[in-house]
Every structure is written in structure tokens, then in C-alpha cells.
Amino acid sequence: MACAQFDEVADLLEIGQRERERVKYPKRAITVAVPVNMDDGSTQVFTGFRVQHHLSLGPTKGGMRYHPDVALGEVAALAMWMSWKCALTGLPYGGAKGGVTCDPGKMSIQELERLTRRFTQEIIGFIGPQIDIPAPDMGTNEQTMAWMMDTYSTHSGYSVPGVVTGKPVNLGGSLGRRESTGRGVGFLVGRAMEHIKLAPENTTAVIQGFGNVGSVAAGSIARFGTKIIAVSDAFGGIYNAKGLDLNLLDAHVTKNRTVVGFPEAEPITNEELLLIPCDILVPAALERQITKDNAARIQCRILAEAANGPTTPEADAIIAQRPEIFVIPDILCNAGGVVVSYFEWVQDLQSFFWDEAEVMGKLYRILETAFKQTVHTARDKKLTMRTAALSIGIKRVADAKKQRGLFP
Ligand SMILES: NC(=O)C1=CN([C@@H]2O[C@H](COP(=O)(O)OP(=O)(O)OC[C@H]3O[C@@H](n4cnc5c(N)ncnc54)[C@H](O)[C@@H]3O)[C@@H](O)[C@H]2O)C=CC1
Numbered sequence: 374m375a376c377a378q379f380d381e382v383a384d385l386l387e388i389g390q391r392e393r394e395r396v397k398y399p400k401r402a403i404t405v406a407v408p409v410n411m412d413d414g415s416t417q418v419f420t421g422f423r424v425q426h427h428l429s430l431g432p433t434k435g436g437m438r439y440h441p442d443v444a445l446g447e448v449a450a451l452a453m454w455m456s457w458k459c460a461l462t463g464l465p466y467g468g469a470k471g472g473v474t475c476d477p478g479k480m481s482i483q484e485l486e487r488l489t490r491r492f493t494q495e496i497i498g499f500i501g502p503q504i505d506i507p508a509p510d511m512g513t514n515e516q517t518m519a520w521m522m523d524t525y526s527t528h529s530g531y532s533v534p535g536v537v538t539g540k541p542v543n544l545g546g547s548l549g550r551r552e553s554t555g556r557g558v559g560f561l562v563g564r565a566m567e568h569i570k571l572a573p574e575n576t577t578a579v580i581q582g583f584g585n586v587g588s589v590a591a592g593s594i595a596r597f598g599t600k601i602i603a604v605s606d607a608f609g610g611i612y613n614a615k616g617l618d619l620n621l622l623d624a625h626v627t628k629n630r631t632v633v634g635f636p637e638a639e640p641i642t643n644e645e646l647l648l649i650p651c652d653i654l655v656p657a658a659l660e661r662q663i664t665k666d667n668a669a670r671i672q673c674r675i676l677a678e679a680a681n682g683p684t685t686p687e688a689d690a691i692i693a694q695r696p697e698i699f700v701i702p703d704i705l706c707n708a709g710g711v712v713v714s715y716f717e718w719v720q721d722l723q724s725f726f727w728d729e730a731e732v733m734g735k736l737y738r739i740l741e742t743a744f745k746q747t748v749h750t751a752r753d754k755k756l757t758m759r760t761a762a763l764s765i766g767i768k769r770v771a772d773a774k775k776q777r778g779l780f781p
């Protein structure tokens with residue numbers, strides 16, 4: 374998917390064949406074996422990955438994913454998307470992504486700590502505040518980042534908070550980072566409603582994935598007066614046409630670790646959830662959820678791609694023929710996370726910390742600029758929102774490579 378999108382935009386931007394290959398291929402891809410002593414006394418060897426897509430604008434940046442489907446190809450695609458996302462929002466980074474093929478839901482906290490520390494040791498020469506800065510993604514969180522930071526700092530002999538972002542605030546994390554991706558989604562949904570002149574009163578939203586991003590996005594979108602009528606997670610979905618009480622739902626999820634079983638809602642499957650008529654559809658889980666099989670049947674006015682890569686290129690082509698749907702493409706929609714990660718890194722490098730209002734104010738200014746640039750490019754060049762966003766990001770990276778010299 375990432376390569377198909379890149380090739381389409383490279384044709385549009387008329388990037389020459391030699392430059393094209395330099396912009397496309399990842400600079401580094403690391404695969405490591407991660408042996409872990411399990412609680413039952415056995416040793417299990419996990420596979421970990423880190424892909425750094427380009428080094429032309431600064432260190433590389435991107436999340437670490439723990440999920441059973443993590444594979445080198447997926448990580449490489451996610452790293453490429455990080456490059457375009459950072460360039461679209463004007464951050465001084467190339468893209469990276471990493472992860473471990475594992476099922477964190479089935480591991481104890483001690484096993485996860487041992488896995489994270491050993492994985493960090495295996496990649497320690499390839500990360501660092503001026504090299505590559507990991508962050509949370511699916512299946513990882515502030516605690517994972519704290520273990521990574523501690524392992525790296527122990528190796529260095531002093532505290533290095535700038536080696537990861539998304540840490541606990543007490544260890545040099547930024548206020549607002551945990552909420553930033555979901556709040557960014559909410560901000561952009563608000564801008565999209567203004568743009569297509571959709572009055573928020575009486576609007577409805579459906580959210581797939583109720584983790585860090587999906588749950589915060591739900592709260593942010595609900596602030597417009599929008600009813601959240603359905604949500605789901607890896608275990609299934611729930612639906613209530615009258616709207617879900619998010620405070621009660623959060624309490625239910627804290628207790629049960631799933632949305633399933635929430636009272637006053639009907640169970641639905643993840644497949645059914647995507648087809649519920651609504652104003653705002655927010656995929657906030659995995660890639661490839663909107664495909665050629667369901668793209669003609671989704672019923673929304675705004676498709677807010679909080680997840681990375683939720684829509685396949687075939688589905689994109691179908692949605693492009695449905696002008697009633699306004700797409701906020703992933704590299705724009707979920708950019709709030711990496712923007713506040715950048716703020717966290719800047720604060721760590723200076724050991725000078727900002728209050729939450731400063732963080733959020735700066736975040737919304739960057740998202741506003743990226744939203745306007747994407748909308749204007751789409752309008753002026755008659756492109757879809759996705760192609761417009763990708764073309765801004767890819768052009769910035771291609772220009773940087775050209776400016777640094779064509780014959781390195
Ligand atoms: N955490 C962050 O700051 C950022 C995350 N993202 C993207 O947002 C998406 C979600 O990430 P997080 O919320 O951080 O992860 P998370 O691990 O906190 O939550 C993931 C949620 O998706 C659910 N899920 C997993 N498989 C599912 C399936 N097949 N169907 C429905 N739900 C499923 C899980 O049960 C969980 O509720 C990912 O695509 C990630 O790459 C993008 C930018 C930043």
C-alpha cells in the first residue's frame with residue numbers, strides 16, 4: 374500500500390527515476406532475535422524490528438508496536454508513512470517504526486518488562502536522541518517507554534530522557550502527549566465539519582478501536598455535541614443509536630479491559646460497525662479495515678483515519694468516486710501524536726518544560742496549518758485529500774535530498 378501510494382505521487386510530482394529510488398527505499402532495516410525468560414521457566418525467542426526510512430531531515434522518529442501481526446513489511450510501510458507525516462507537519466525528522474511480534478495481552482507485566490529491556494539492548498546502537506527516537510504505538514504505552522529509557526540510560530551511565538517520547542511526565546514526558554493523537558483527531562474532525570458545513574448538533578460518530586487513540590478521540594469528538602453511537606475493540610463492538618455514555622464506558626473498560634458487555638448497548642461485530650450510518654467514521658485500530666469489499670457501503674460524511682493505513686488503495690479509488698465523503702487522511706489525522714512527541718524531545722533536550730496549554734496551543738497551530746495546506750493543495754490541483762497530503766510530505770523529503778546533493 375505504501376509503495377503504491379508513493380509511486381502514484383512520484384508520477385504526479387514527476388520525480389526522476391534515480392531520485393525516486395532514493396526517496397522510496399528505507400535507509401536501514403534491523404531485525405533482531407529477542408530471547409526472553411518467561412514466567413513458567415521457559416525461554417521464548419521473539420522477533421523485533423526497527424526500520425528507519427530516511428535520514429535527510431534529522432533523526433528518525435516513530436512508534437514501537439507490540440502485536441502478533443508485526444512483520445518487517447508492515448513496519449517498513451509504517452516507517453515510510455511516518456516520513457510523509459513528519460514532513461507534512463514540518464518536523465525535523467525522517468520516519469521510523471518498529472515493534473515486536475508478540476501478544477502483549479497474553480504476557481505478564483514482568484515478561485513485558487524483560488522483553489522491552491532485551492529488545493532495547495539489541496537495538497541500542499541504532500537509537501538515541503540524535504539517531505532515532507521511539508514512541509508508543511499499538512500495544513505499547515508510557516510504561517514501555519520508561520523501560521526503554523531506563524535501559525538506554527543504564528547503558529550510557531546517565532539519564533537520557535530524549536531517547537524516547539511518550540514517557541511518563543515524571544521522567545521527562547510532555548504534558549498532553551498521552552492525549553495528543555486523539556485530541557488531534559478531534560480538532561481535525563471539528564475543522565472538517567466546518568469545511569463541509571456540517572453543523573455538529575445531531576451528528577453521530579462511530580469509532581473502531583478503543584485504545585489510547587480511539588478512546589481520547591471519542592471524548593474530543595463528543596465535545597462538539599456529537600453522539601458516539603458505536604465503538605469496538607479487538608474483542609467486538611457495541612452499538613446504541615441514542616449514544617453511549619463515555620464516562621460509564623471508560624469505567625467499564627478500566628474494569629473489564631474491553632468495551633464488550635457494556636450495559637445499554639447491543640453487541641455488533643467489527644465488520645458491521647464500519648457500515649453503520651453515521652456522520653463521522655473513525656477507524657482507530659489496524660491497517661486495511663476499509664477495503665474494496667466494504668468501501669462502497671460505508672455511510673459517513675467524514676472518514677477520519679486515526680489509525681495508520683486503515684484504507685486500502687482499492688478502497689481509496691472507490692471512495693474517490695463518492696464526493697459526499699470527506700477524508701482526513703491518516704498522515705494528517707493522527708499527526709497530533711508525533712507533533713507532541715517532537716515537543717517532548719525539544720523539552721528534554723533543553724530540560725525546560727512547558728505547561729499543557731502551551732503544548733496544546735502549539736499542537737493545534739501546526740495541525741491547522743497542515744489541514745489548510747492539504748485542503749488548498751487538493752482544491753488547486755484537483756487531488757484527493759490523501760494524494761494532496763502525501764504530495765506535500767513526499768515533495769519536502771525529495772527536495773531535501775536534492776538540496777543535500779544528488780551525488781552523495
Ligand atoms: N498511540 C499513538 O500516539 C499513535 C497511534 N497511531 C495509530 O493509532 C492506531 C491505534 O493505536 P493506539 O490507540 O495507540 O493503540 P492501543 O493499543 O492503545 O489500542 C488499540 C485498540 O485497537 C483495538 N483493536 C485491535 N485489533 C482490532 C481489530 N481487529 N478490530 C477492532 N479493534 C481492534 C484494541 O483492542 C485496542 O482497543 C494504530 O493504527 C496506531 O498506529 C497513530 C499515531 C499515533
Ligand SMILES: O=C(O)CCC(=O)C(=O)O
Nearest residue numbers: 435436508510710711714
Ligand atoms: O510519537 C511518535 O514519535 C510516533 C507516533 C506514531 O507512531 C505514529 O504517528 O504513527
